[in-house]
Amino acid sequence: MERDLRRLDIKLSFKCNNHCKFCVQGEKRNYCKDRSSENVKNILMNFKKRDYVVFTGGEPTIRADIFELVKFSKSLNFKTIQIQTNGRMFAYEDFCKSIIDSGANEFSPAIHGPDEETHDFLTSVPGSFKQTIRGIVNLKKMGQYIISNTVITATNYKFLPKIAKLLVSLGVDQFQFAFLHIAGTALKNKDWIVPKKSIIIPYVLEGLNIGIKSGRKVTTEAIPYCFMKGYENSIAENYIPKTKVFDQYFTIDDYTKYRITKGKAKNQKCKKCFYDYICEGPWREYPEIFGWDEFKPVIDSEK
Ligand code: SF4
Structure with a gap:
């Protein structure tokens, strides 16, 4: 289990060519300024002893300087350079080739449905499904490592098996189902977009x-152990490297610590649970809305 403090997560800009109905960044696209190229390079220089950088946002691939930033990371010997993306720009083979030649070597595209109807509804962009699928096909053709992410919502949860089949057929190396975080646009849409975890x-x-x-x-995110009997090894929080996050107006030194102390919540009854010592609990907004009835402490003898 790799838990060293080694990863940088740099939010380059909150602009995006999708408008996902569950977007945790919400309105930031309208009021946050883009990080300058110089600022990103300074961060990379200052933390060049780390070996893993994730470029994210917003959508990092729509920045004009993305190749330059990837090349700069490569020149500083970052071993893993991940692009966390909606995947649409990868529909263009030239773009794929340029970003791979610049040094990117891990790609995390987002796929939220097994078909156009579901995915395009959630991204609010007709044609986005076709582009992301084409992007995954292009990247696999070029031998790249792909870790896809699917945000679980009330619209797509019944299709998760179909999405899994699609991802396997596309040859993704790893896939993750992440329970939506009720913040940003997801908070605005909370009356219809949030499914119950037990369902x-x-x-x-x-x-x-x-x-x-x-x-x-395969991994899941933001689904505690009490729902994951027999699949505990798939809980992503076990594996996420400790990460320093550069948001627009603040920096989080250790995102694991932040999730545990600020982002997520536990209940009094968790103290009785076998997994209390490793479980982060759900994002705190979920029990604030739905309460704690679904969360049943795991008793040692029931494991
Ligand atoms: S500690 Fe709480 S949230 Fe975590 S698995 Fe146990 S009951 Fe569920």
Whole structure:
């Protein structure tokens, strides 16, 4: 389990060519300034002893200087240069080639449905599904490592097994199902976009099984142990490297610590749970809305 403090997460800009109905960054696209190239390079210089950088946002691939920033990271010997993306720009083979030649070597595209109808509804952009799928196909053709992410919502949870089949057929190396975080645009849409955790679980586990049987690494995010019996090894929080996050107006030194102390919540009854010592609990907004009834402490003898 790699937990060294080694990863940088740099939010380059909150601008995006999608308008996802669950976007945790919400209105930041309208009032946050883009980080300058110089500022990003300074961060990379100052933390060049780390070996893993994630460029994210917003959508990092729509920045004019993305190749320059990737090249600069490469020149500083970052071993893993990940692009966290909606995947649409990768529909263009020239773009794929240029960013790979610049040094990017890990790609995390987002796929939120098994078809145009579901994905394009959630991204609010007709044609986005086709572009992201084409992007994944292009990247795999070029031999790249892909870790896809799917945000679980009330609209798509029943399709998680179908999404898993699609991802396996596309050859993604790893996929993740992440429970939406009720903040930003997701908070605005909370009355219809948030599913109950207890309802999604059979679909989540069926989707994970499809990946596991096909030899893929599969993970879930923001779903505590009490819902994951038999799939505890798929809980992403076990593996996420400790990360320093550069947001627009603040920096988080250790994102793991931030999640545990500020972002997520536990209940009094968690103290009785076998997993209390490692479980981060749900993002705090979920029990604020739905309460704690679904969270049942795991008793040692029931494991
Ligand atoms: S500690 Fe709480 S939230 Fe975590 S698995 Fe146990 S009951 Fe669930």
